[in-house]
Amino acid sequence: METRSTDLARQITVTVSLVICIVGSMIGVGVFGGTPIAQAAGGALAADSTLLAPATPAFSIWSVVYAGLVAFTVWQWLPSQRANSRQRSLGWIVAVSMVLNAAWILSVQAGLLLVSVVIILALLVTLVLAFLRYSQSRAASWVEAIVVDGTLGLYLGWTSVAVCANIAAALKASGFSGLGLRPEIWSVAVLVVVAVVGIALAIKGHGRLALAAAIAWGLVWITVGRSTDAPESFPTAVAAAVAAALVLGAAITVRARGVMAGAGAGLGAGVSAHR
Template identity: 65%
Template sequence: MTPSTSGTRSEIPGSRGSDLPRQLTVTVCFIVCIVGSMIGVGVFGGTPIAEAAGGALNADATYLAPASGAFSIWSVIYTGLGAYTIWQWLPSQRSSARQRSLGWLVAASLVLNAAWILSVQAGWVAVSVLVIVALLAVLAACFVRYSRTPAANWIEAVAVDGTLGLYLGWVSVATCANTAAALTDAGWNGFGLTPEVWSITILAVVAALGVALAAYGRGRLAPAAALAWGLSWIAVSRLNGELLSTGTAVAAIAAAAVIALAAVVYRVTGRNRIPAEAAASAAHR
């Protein structure tokens, strides 16, 4: 999670406002999100996501659906979001410009997460796409904001940057899978192209997105790790599930490898560039 050095903490947009309402809102939204996730896995008697909406989102519904093991990443993300919720209550973070910038967006993401689960439970697959696209946009905005300044220490790097990075990476993959599910559920014929052609094309777009995130974030590992994780499980699903597609599996593995390599390259080159920029800045003083 290599930080960007452009700008200072005081330059982050959205850094004004009352702190206590923001902290309370994040906490309440986290509780709502957790309750929603428990509904999503059937803890309260609801239908598990894979079985909801007539099975539109199960592992064999579309070529872009990941195998069920992929969803274990949510336990890591929810744990991280819990750590973030606690972190933002620390006295040192209450008036932090970084937390002021991120807090409301994180709260919005938590509400959208719960809304997505409820929309799927209600069988509103098309609506769920709108919700997850909104969630992706909010997480992208978070990424832009926290990438502008470095974390103060490794705890913040893990609880904030790491958590939000995993969240963004996974939701990027989930958005593709969700959209494919909605189109399939609606009976879309793909303009005459085969589902495999579409899946490979979309996976190429995901690879490009992963490279762009690596470039902007100077090699932040969390988004790349979550993207690679999700893509790998798409490959597993296409090689071992009922809906087999070797072409899609190969494309998913290739996309995961490209994203991982890009993150490493930008991380190394970003670290090398930062001392050079600092030296150049000092020379001009």
């Protein structure tokens, strides 16, 4: 495929965006002396802040996501990827997502929770757009499947859960009373929505496991958090566990059906060839 002048610009933009993202993440963990995210904004996003807050170990997934983004950035610099159609459709979107990631961290550090909700929703929309694009084609190799599909799947899956925790934290900080409904009703309702969305993404993405695994990861840690730490909530813990099982189960089922269908088609072609 012929190289365009915008290809180099895209590669450079992705790289600069990665640097911004990494610096933002370092600020988020307090490397430069700032307040860690869990303690920023009065602890609004701490593991014990709301019913939808995952336990602290859940956030270790960010290390995997960031490592994947580094790998994605290196991958897109390979000569074979400069004019690659997948990279052309994804590069700019991934760059935007990394800048939004850093902007989200800075907004939380500044205590601007409502602004952080707007930013993380924009991040979610950006990652869904990327998902819709890379789901239209298969990775050309197992390396690309891990570096591109796997990284972006984890990124979207975790962000899907983080959005819920972020909105819950912002509502609590703003004094939202729940319209007279018990907190557990709201948390269970949100988890039902997460399960439905996760299943829909599993179907749309042909059972992409990284995406489902990241959603399930976040949900399982909500279960752990609400079972072992304040505010404890048995209904929320159970709903999160069931949602995790449904999302992961849906992805595995869709994936298995796809593999079986492919094997069946191959067997049929082989039989026809020998007739």
